[in-house]
Amino acid sequence: MEGKILIVDDNKSILNALEFLLEEEYSCITSISNPNKITGIGDLDSYDAVLLDMNFSAEINTGNEGLYWLRQIKAKAPELPVIMITAYGDMDLAIKSLKEGAVDFVLKPWDNQKLLATLRSAYQLGQSRKEVGNLKKNQANLKSLISQKQQPIIGESNAIKEMLAIIRKVAQTTANVLITGENGTGKELIAQEIHRNSPRANEVFVGVDMGSIQESLFESELFGHVKGSFTDAKEDRTGKFEAAHGGSLFLDEIGNLSYPLQSKLLSTLQNREVVKVGSNKPVPIDIRLICATNSNLDEMVSNGDFREDLLYRINTIHIEVPPLRERGEDILLLANFFTKKYGSKYGKGALSIHKNAQKKLMDYSWPGNIRELQHTIERSVILCEGSILQGEDILLKQRSHPALNELEMTLEDMERDMIANALSRHHGNYTAAAEQLGVSRQTLYNKTKRYGL
Numbered sequence: 488m489e490g491k492i493l494i495v496d497d498n499k500s501i502l503n504a505l506e507f508l509l510e511e512e513y514s515c516i517t518s519i520s521n522p523n524k525i526t527g528i529g530d531l532d533s534y535d536a537v538l539l540d541m542n543f544s545a546e547i548n549t550g551n552e553g554l555y556w557l558r559q560i561k562a563k564a565p566e567l568p569v570i571m572i573t574a575y576g577d578m579d580l581a582i583k584s585l586k587e588g589a590v591d592f593v594l595k596p597w598d599n600q601k602l603l604a605t606l607r608s609a610y611q612l613g614q615s616r617k618e619v620g621n622l623k624k625n626q627a628n629l630k631s632l633i634s635q636k637q638q639p640i641i642g643e644s645n646a647i648k649e650m651l652a653i654i655r656k657v658a659q660t661t662a663n664v665l666i667t668g669e670n671g672t673g674k675e676l677i678a679q680e681i682h683r684n685s686p687r688a689n690e691v692f693v694g695v696d697m698g699s700i701q702e703s704l705f706e707s708e709l710f711g712h713v714k715g716s717f718t719d720a721k722e723d724r725t726g727k728f729e730a731a732h733g734g735s736l737f738l739d740e741i742g743n744l745s746y747p748l749q750s751k752l753l754s755t756l757q758n759r760e761v762v763k764v765g766s767n768k769p770v771p772i773d774i775r776l777i778c779a780t781n782s783n784l785d786e787m788v789s790n791g792d793f794r795e796d797l798l799y800r801i802n803t804i805h806i807e808v809p810p811l812r813e814r815g816e817d818i819l820l821l822a823n824f825f826t827k828k829y830g831s832k833y834g835k836g837a838l839s840i841h842k843n844a845q846k847k848l849m850d851y852s853w854p855g856n857i858r859e860l861q862h863t864i865e866r867s868v869i870l871c872e873g874s875i876l877q878g879e880d881i882l883l884k885q886r887s888h889p890a891l892n893e894l895e896m897t898l899e900d901m902e903r904d905m906i907a908n909a910l911s912r913h914h915g916n917y918t919a920a921a922e923q924l925g926v927s928r929q930t931l932y933n934k935t936k937r938y939g940l
């Protein structure tokens with residue numbers, strides 16, 4: 488097998504015997520008879536295991552030298568498994584070496600098969616430690632990438648300032664937070680901001696968009712499943728609750744959860760344990776829960792569509808995000824922010840927004856809120872020919888505005904317009920808008936995401 492083994496023993500005949508024995512199994516064997524050379528090995532952590540003698544001096548068999556070298560190895564390569572080779576009379580020292588981090592010991596004279604078995608399991612342990620180390624590194628890289636990608640919350644309106652103050656206070660606690668507001672108002676961004684300001688900032692933030700998942704898959708997505716629990720369950724699967732352990736779990740569109748699953752969610756939160764589909768073994772979980780919705784949960788409770796006890800549990804703190812049309816002073820601030828962002832993304836340099844374009848942005852009602860503004864500016868930046876965004880570069884989607892001539896419209900433009908109008912008419916209420924348009928809530932949701940509404 489592939490494997491790099493280091494043997495350290497001052498007895499040359501022992502070195503030879505071990506080399507001979509191990510050559511059969513491992514591709515690279517390095518022997519050292521002088522332990523002082525250990526510290527000179529630059530790539531010590533590239534080894535898979537070490538066999539280390541306990542006694543290096545024929546006269547003084549205290550074994551302390553072996554412990555000394557064990558510590559040196561551990562200091563340079565903490566994950567490298569070390570097996571001590573020791574004489575029968577040195578049992579106490581052998582045990583001491585285990586306490587100092589050796590993984591095992593073999594007694595002289597050794598039995599070849601036993602020694603090989605001990606080394607094999609040390610090798611496996613080393614491989615697992617390396618894998619865990621790599622995973623941790625990847626996770627750390629991903630986390631720093633994610634935090635770099637984090638979009639700042641832009642806004643100077645009183646509404647935003649008040650909200651940011653609440654976020655900072657709430658973030659320090661583990662209270663469950665419910666964020667409500669129309670689509671595209673920034674609910675997910677706020678959830679991320681709460682996580683970033685919380686003591687869990689260095690742990691994971693796991694988001695689940697219940698609007699885009701098929702209802703039949705909710706349970707397995709959230710709680711996981713065991714292999715064979717239903718036809719398509721080919722492998723065990725970890726649910727988002729377990730994945731978020733130690734961190735924050737963001738459940739977007741919580742209003743989409745069916746009544747039976749609301750009960751399961753409630754008992755998961757009450758017991759702080761999750762039970763996978765097809766299993767009866769509860770797994771303890773420690774998560775900070777943040778939920779969001781653009782449905783009116785109070786109304787859903789009155790209609791018997793949402794459990795009141797679950798609503799109480801998830802909205803310890805309630806944050807209502809105002810629609811963009813109610814914080815007019817933020818429109819230009821956000822528009823400038825996105826102009827700069829997309830100007831640099833598309834290599835257009837420093838762009839500014841012409842007065843007539845500013846007026847157009849201010850006069851519009853933004854039914855798709857900040858997401859719509861963001862997409863509008865992105866399109867304008869792409870269309871813009873000079874260094875100033877003109878009124879005609881700003882293409883607004885709602886039909887009430889004469890930006891698009893009906894004769895020039897595509898079927899997609901019309902669909903987008905109808906959706907924007909329906910959402911505006913129903914103040915962002917998906918259920919009502921979907922009913923009016925004669926499509927399912929999920930279809931409407933997916934289309935608004937696609938059109939950037």
Ligand SMILES: Nc1ncnc2c1ncn2[C@@H]1O[C@H](COP(=O)(O)OP(=O)(O)OP(=O)(O)O)[C@@H](O)[C@H]1O
Binds near residue numbers: 640668670674779
């Ligand atoms: N205050 C803000 N400053 C800068 N960007 C923002 C702000 N609020 C929202 N955005 C941006 O607008 C887009 C939509 O925001 P987000 O997805 O958080 O909204 P949402 O309310 O969760 O939407 P939905 O209800 O459709 O899930 C994102 O790209 C987000 O980065």
